[in-house]
Amino acid sequence: MSEPNPTQPELLDSPSSDTEAAAPIAPNGAVMDTASTCEWILRAHRASVLIDAASYYSVLRDMIPRARHTIFILGWDIDSRIELVPGGANDGLPPRLSEFLCAVLDANPQLRIHLLGWDFAMLYAFEREWLPSYKPAWHARRRLSFRLDGRHPLGASHHQKIVVIDDSLAFTGGIDLTGSRWDTPEHRPADPLRKNLGKTSYGPMHDAQLMFDGAAAAAIAHLARERWRRSRASHKAGRPFIEKPAARTDLWPSGIEPDFTDVDLGISLTESAYDGRPAIQQVKALHLSAVAAARRNIYVENQYFTANSVGAALQKRIAEENGPDLAMVCPYRQNGWLQEATMGVLRARLHKLLKAADHAGRYAMYAPVVDAPNGKFVNVHSKMMIVDERLLVIGSANLNNRSMVLDSECCIVIDARGDPQRQQAIARIRNRLLAEHLASSETEVAQALARHGRLNAAIASLKAGSDSVRTLEPLTPQVPPELRDIAEGVHVLDPEAPIAANELIAQFLPEPTHRPVIVKLLVLGALALGVVALTVAWRFTPFGHELSFAKLASETQRLAATHFGPLAVVAMYVAAALLSVPVTLLIAVTGFVFGAVAGAAYALTGTLIAAAAGWAAGAWLGRDAVRELAGARLNQLSERLRSKGLMAVILLRLVPVAPFSIVNLAAGASHVRFRDFMAGTAIGMAPGVVLATSFARQLVAAVTHPTPLSLMLVGVIGVALVSMSLVLRRMLTRRE
Incomplete structure (x- = not known):
């Protein structure tokens, strides 16, 4: 990695680059060089x-x-x-x-x-x-x-x-x-x-x-x-x-x-050291050489922008008195919570460092939008860099540390080397891309660049002269509020790698476990095998059809007729929750069999007992074991539960962003206070339980014996469900 300039903010160190040899830059200003940048x-x-x-x-x-x-x-x-x-x-x-x-x-x-x-x-x-x-x-x-x-x-x-x-x-x-x-x-x-x-x-x-x-x-x-x-x-x-x-x-x-x-093509690779083969970091050297070669303009399209070495090189260039313009075209936001917690956080930090180094207005980040009034953005997945009319780099490598030193990557570079036809071809490709994003023509882009010389000034002039809803929206990436406390501890991770999630969660949930490793592995293995077996049975065997609403209702009615019927139905919730049977289906069945009042009481009792059992299982297994079951969801749930307590549990029950059983395990593993968890579950589940049990009973009545009253009740319940959904959506939108 390039040494940071002591007069500029220091960039994050990449954990990957600590164990890899630094990639040399091509000598004497050459970009295509088989000794450094190209295979x-x-x-x-x-x-x-x-x-x-x-x-x-x-x-x-x-x-x-x-x-x-x-x-x-x-x-x-x-x-x-x-x-x-x-x-x-x-x-x-x-x-x-x-x-x-x-x-x-x-x-x-x-x-x-x-x-x-x-x-x-x-x-x-x-x-x-x-x-x-x-x-x-x-x-x-x-x-x-x-x-x-x-x-x-x-x-x-x-x-x-x-x-x-x-x-x-x-x-x-x-x-x-x-x-x-x-x-x-x-x-x-x-x-x-x-x-x-x-x-x-x-x-x-x-x-x-x-x-x-x-x-x-x-x-x-x-x-x-x-x-x-x-x-x-x-x-x-x-x-x-x-x-x-x-x-x-x-x-x-x-x-x-x-x-x-x-035309000569330079073929550049990234490969990790493995099986006796040395590491290859040509992609990293290629991008550093391309940045060093820039005179007026650097145009970049990339899914991610977190690579420390490339960021430091760009930071240095745009701080120069006659440095080049840099236009970064990226997605508006990273997809999913995990990507936002890693790539999104680090992109925001790198953007801030570049803005601090930009004293002449030469740097801008954009997100393509196709319907500006309604915020319809384009997901940028391309990996391209165009330097002046000289260099075209295109390939599989993201501008993150993983693509520089760890994952297998392949990029192609074309150097015009002063050839007018190649220079024109590279310019046409850049102009074609900008025309696509700005709802303009290649000719108009070329004329704007000829007038202004600088890339960002040309983009600004094309935006000012257009009333299209399709444009390049200036982007200032922000760290979401729920991630601000953890931003300083995030390592540079690529969401396309399995270890990324494990390292991330391990960093956020560093609590050691004191339970015997062998016992935990046995429990985890048994649970994992059970989940796999149930999933296969549900999807590929007649067993899945046996868990239909009609079948469950029939069996529940048989249980209800026995002396211990209600107790058996409540116990069924615990077993069903541990087996990941959808709890909403059980609530509806209970309401259908026992009626709205008794059904709601039995259903709420069953869900509370099942939630307590899940919380206890999560607390006993510990975070490491639950993490293997819940995957990336655990970190998201843990952060919400641990920081907000009772209110977080209520919201998670009202708006179930994860399955009932996963929330239970995550709460126990995160050491949410039991009383907060149970109170939040009762408050959050009660409205849905009452509505679901009432709806199931009245729906069956309306279908089998339609009367004005039964139809009206179903309508009222339906309106209540829709209204609750709209209110919750508005609440969550305001929170975001």
Whole structure:
């Protein structure tokens, strides 16, 4: 890491860089250098930047069927269910990725396809396709091979996003073949095609990928082969590997004019030291060299902005008397609480340090917005840096410490080296990106830059002359109030790595445990196996159908008819809570069987006893064990519970942001006072219990014996539920 300037605020140290060798900057002002910044410098006949996943996916859909020998697909995530062209490609091939690849294999008996994804941690299981290695889709053809790559140091991830066809056409950048990536450059706020499986919508997404051929593409194929070989403990494992075919020159989409022709590409990597291989930190050296080479303007698009070494270099440059302008285009906010607690906190701190160093108004951070009045922002996922009209850097690396020293990354750099045509191409790409964000044209962007010379002045002039709801909104990232107390203790962590969550929670919940480790592991293992077994049974066996409302109601009625019926029903709550059966379902069943008054009493008693049992289990297991069960949710719940006590419990019961049983365990593990926990549970659960039991009884009555009174009661309860929801939403909005 660069030494901090004693006249400037000191940047955070990266925990990763403490154990890695410092990355050297390329000598003598050179940016592409095989001794420091690049693994290879090789020629591409053609190269083009594909902006946004709709363009990239469309080209892939067109080029993959033209493969003759091999296709490699490497990614942080690969989802067999995505459609490369939502709405239909009209090419006669199946829409889903796995079925599409199988159809391509059927049409070409000589072709082999290799897919390599990151062997992710369970922290991301609910964000990804379940058990991808065992999906029948990836084993439908003998010549289709899918693997998960776990050959990394603890905490590292495979983060490269690569596709290479016949060793002749390569794609690398920020786009994985997975969900929530597809979008068009228009980024329409409510695009009907921007949906995942289950028809769930996601917000606008901006990204980019570089396509190129020639010797540079062959080098990417070599990289893909090496990663494939390393993904197994023994290189001899699996099927025999097919050696690379002869390079082809006909693999280029006919409808795309290349941005560059006959250009040298620098291929830059990050790899951790592992299995006897030394660490590679070329990506870090590349970005430091690019910043050092800047004269007037640095344009950056990146998902994260927390890298200390790059931040220190930028801090130094913008403080210079004739330093360059820096325009950072980032997401408005980081997705999810965990990312906000790590990347969001550290981005805010780095932004503050850069603003303190900026004495001439040369630095600005922006967030793209497509509907300014309604706050509809674009999620920036691209990883790009453009320096003047000289350098273009594009790849998989985020501007965080993990991408500099730990995760596997691949970036491409193009240096114009004074060539006018290459300079114009780099300028056009930058202008195209700015035009997309500012609802302008490339010509207007070029004219604004020609008038002002400086990047941020040009952006300001384009914004001033436009009344579009689509623009670049100035961004001043703030640390959320609930995170201010912990901001000083946060390490730089990448949410795409499993160890990040563990280290974060361990730092926030450092309390040691005094229970025997063996006993805790046995309990934790038994609980984990039980949860897995119940989940599998619920999803894949008839057992799940047995827990329908009708079945539970029937069994509860049978219990109610016995002498110990009410006691048995209350006890059922404890067992059900420990087994993670939805407590709302039990409350509704109780109301249906026993009626509104008695049902509410039994349901509230049962939930309080179940909550007490969960609190006791969490207190006995301790935070470490509960953390393994609750994952990232525990830290969020613990912070709320520990800081607010009774009111936090009431709010969590009124607005259940986590399952009933998880809240119970988290409260016990966080040592929330038992009386506060029980009082908060009673106060928070009582309105919902009364409404749910009344609603269940009256709903059944209204359906089976409709009368004006029964229908009116159902209507009143429905209005009460909606009103409560609106009031709570307003309360939470004001709090935020």
